[in-house]
Amino acid sequence: MKRTLFNNRLLPWLLLAPQLAITFIFFLWPATQAIIQSFLRQDAFGLSTNFVGLANYRALMNSAQYMNSLQVTAVFAISVTVFSLLIALVMALAVDRMIRSARTYTTLLVWPYAVAPAVAGILWWFIFNPTIGILPYLLDMVGYNWNHLSSKRDAMTLVVVASVWKQISYNFLFFVAGLQAIPASLREAAAIDGAGPVRRFFDITFPLLSPTTFFLLVVNIVYAMFDTFAVIDATTQGGPAQATNILVYKVYFDGFIGQSMGSSSAQSVVLMAIVITLTVIQFRWIEKKVQY
Amino acid sequence: MIENRPFLNILAHLTLILGVAAVALPVWVAFVASTHPVSSLISGTVPLLPGPDLVKNYSRMLSSGVSTMGTPPVGLMMMNSLIMALAIAIGKIAISMTSAFAIVYFRFRFRMLAFWCIFITMMLPVEVRIVPTFKVVADLGMLNSYAGLSIPLIASATATFLFRQVFLTIPDELTEAARIDGAGPMKFFRDILLPLSRTNMAALFVILFIYGWNQYLWPLLITTDSSYYTIVAGIKRMADSVDGVPQWNLVMATAILAMLPPVLVVIFMQRLFVKGLVETEK
Numbered sequence: 001m002k003r004t005l006f007n008n009r010l011l012p013w014l015l016l017a018p019q020l021a022i023t024f025i026f027f028l029w030p031a032t033q034a035i036i037q038s039f040l041r042q043d044a045f046g047l048s049t050n051f052v053g054l055a056n057y058r059a060l061m062n063s064a065q066y067m068n069s070l071q072v073t074a075v076f077a078i079s080v081t082v083f084s085l086l087i088a089l090v091m092a093l094a095v096d097r098m099i100r101s102a103r104t105y106t107t108l109l110v111w112p113y114a115v116a117p118a119v120a121g122i123l124w125w126f127i128f129n130p131t132i133g134i135l136p137y138l139l140d141m142v143g144y145n146w147n148h149l150s151s152k153r154d155a156m157t158l159v160v161v162a163s164v165w166k167q168i169s170y171n172f173l174f175f176v177a178g179l180q181a182i183p184a185s186l187r188e189a190a191a192i193d194g195a196g197p198v199r200r201f202f203d204i205t206f207p208l209l210s211p212t213t214f215f216l217l218v219v220n221i222v223y224a225m226f227d228t229f230a231v232i233d234a235t236t237q238g239g240p241a242q243a244t245n246i247l248v249y250k251v252y253f254d255g256f257i258g259q260s261m262g263s264s265s266a267q268s269v270v271l272m273a274i275v276i277t278l279t280v281i282q283f284r285w286i287e288k289k290v291q292y
Numbered sequence: 293m294i295e296n297r298p299f300l301n302i303l304a305h306l307t308l309i310l311g312v313a314a315v316a317l318p319v320w321v322a323f324v325a326s327t328h329p330v331s332s333l334i335s336g337t338v339p340l341l342p343g344p345d346l347v348k349n350y351s352r353m354l355s356s357g358v359s360t361m362g363t364p365p366v367g368l369m370m371m372n373s374l375i376m377a378l379a380i381a382i383g384k385i386a387i388s389m390t391s392a393f394a395i396v397y398f399r400f401r402f403r404m405l406a407f408w409c410i411f412i413t414m415m416l417p418v419e420v421r422i423v424p425t426f427k428v429v430a431d432l433g434m435l436n437s438y439a440g441l442s443i444p445l446i447a448s449a450t451a452t453f454l455f456r457q458v459f460l461t462i463p464d465e466l467t468e469a470a471r472i473d474g475a476g477p478m479k480f481f482r483d484i485l486l487p488l489s490r491t492n493m494a495a496l497f498v499i500l501f502i503y504g505w506n507q508y509l510w511p512l513l514i515t516t517d518s519s520y521y522t523i524v525a526g527i528k529r530m531a532d533s534v535d536g537v538p539q540w541n542l543v544m545a546t547a548i549l550a551m552l553p554p555v556l557v558v559i560f561m562q563r564l565f566v567k568g569l570v571e572t573e574k
Contacts, residue, residue, distance in 0.1 A: 002460070004467040006397050006477040015394035016406055018387040019447055025432075026444040027413045030424035037424070091311050094304035101305075107562060108312045113569075114554035115319075116506035116524045119547050122531055123318035126325065126540060132338050134321060165315065173566060191295055226417050230508035234528050248419045252509070255423035264423055271420045279415050 037265035056266040073246040077224035084164045088171030096179045113169040121234030124162040152243035178212035218282045326545035333540045349545045369523040379442035380504030388451035396459040414449040436517040495568035502554045523550045
């Protein structure tokens with residue numbers, strides 16, 4: 001809190017005006033529209049609009065496609081989160097041992113952060129291309145016939161790999177920062193007491209890293225649920241047979257291509273509720289850390 | 293390192309080398325593909341070493357593009373991406389700084405309400421409210437314009453919070469001294485707050501530039517006129533049109549060009565980048 005302030009009635013509003021204007025026009029107004037729309041239904045010709053209460057939501061809950069999309073999203077988000085966190089943690093632990101080469105390895109590992117998700121999708125799409133890709137060729141030698149255009153599991157693997165590849169760098173940087181924040185004296189004391197590297201990791205490093213891990217867990221779930229839109233659109237476009245149609249892709253698909261506004265709006269509202277929950281969890285965690 | 297364990301050191305090096313190689317693999321493959329003539333990419337497997345057509349493929353994409361792909365020259369798309377990324381980064385920093393200044397240094401009615409309005413933008417990612425937002429932008433006649441590409445994306449709760457934190461750490465004595473010397477609020481903002489938050493601005497700029505450059509869904513929806521295509525959104529249109537004769541060498545050249553500017557920013561401004569990343573997430 002500032003003790004010294006400026007007195008002016010108009011100026012603070014002028015300063016806030018651009019931010020608030022954009023927030024109202026492009027955030028709050030559309031979000032309100034989505035909420036209102038989610039209670040309405042248009043007839044087939046767009047001539048009349050009726051208030052239908054919760055019917056759109058009920059239709060959503062009864063829709064096998066939506067339930068499938070929920071399931072797909074869960075599988076996708078958990079896979080992306082677990083794999084990108086695990087790989088990043090292993091890399092961070094390895095870099096933490098390095099003295100002279102730490103910086104070089106870090107540079108060589110962090111740059112994928114800057115690659116657009118859409119471009120990451122295109123790169124892996126090419127590598128996994130069933131006719132000329134390298135990985136299907138290698139997989140063929142061990143007897144696996146890769147085809148993400150027809151196999152649901154292959155398509156899911158493709159989007160998970162592309163999304164994990166993009167996210168490792170981010171998690172890696174936060175794990176490295178977390179590891180550096182652990183006092184060396186703790187690990188030294190444990191080493192003197194005879195604890196080996198594995199024991200030290202599970203008894204000291206990992207527990208002290210848990211705030212970082214929890215924070216990354218939330219961030220990664222948000223990433224997997226929302227920021228991977230471009231990965232999906234650039235590769236599988238939700239297919240084959242809805243196998244990679246995650247919630248955020250379905251909102252877009254139903255709204256723009258399917259033109260079913262009521263359903264798409266109800267889906268938007270459900271997604272907003274999910275983001276709000278995740279953001280609240282994230283901020284509660286930060287409060288906890290401040291008290292630490 | 294706590295004790296000398298040569299075996300673990302070798303293991304760590306091996307893990308890292310493997311990791312670096314795995315991370316680099318898709319980009320290497322794309323780069324190699326982009327240096328070959330299209331004939332070596334039609335059947336069989338992709339070659340693993342660069343071919344002879346590096347200059348030819350890249351100069352062709354940059355200057356003229358491929359008419360059948362429905363996208364303008366990559367040079368133009370990169371210019372559009374640059375304009376969008378700069379407008380988003382600078383716009384976000386500018387409006388967030390003034391908002392944070394208002395919230396920290398003034399007491400006025402509905403201050404908390406304004407704060408919460410800004411906060412809520414964090415919870416409404418564009419993917420979630422895409423249909424109604426598109427409608428608003430269409431109604432305002434902002435489709436196919438640089439304003440439409442950038443303005444709807446420049447509200448920023450994270451940047452506002454970051455500057456709020458920075459301003460809160462600036463000692464009150466400075467404000468008092470400035471007031472005694474007769475400086476008004478805007479002079480204080482310009483001569484004291486701006487210079488003191490220069491490194492934060494730079495760090496944030498790096499992150500926001502990458503964010504802006506990598507926008508995908510938004511430019512894809514609101515640009516139908518190909519002269520406004522950005523490269524990240526344009527590459528998708530290219531890949532879509534390759535189903536006839538797949539010109540993978542040209543698509544991959546575009547992919548490399550699309551990732552080059554932000555990747556260079558990360559590599560050469562690594563310290564600012566790490567600072568920005570860690571700060572914006574707090």
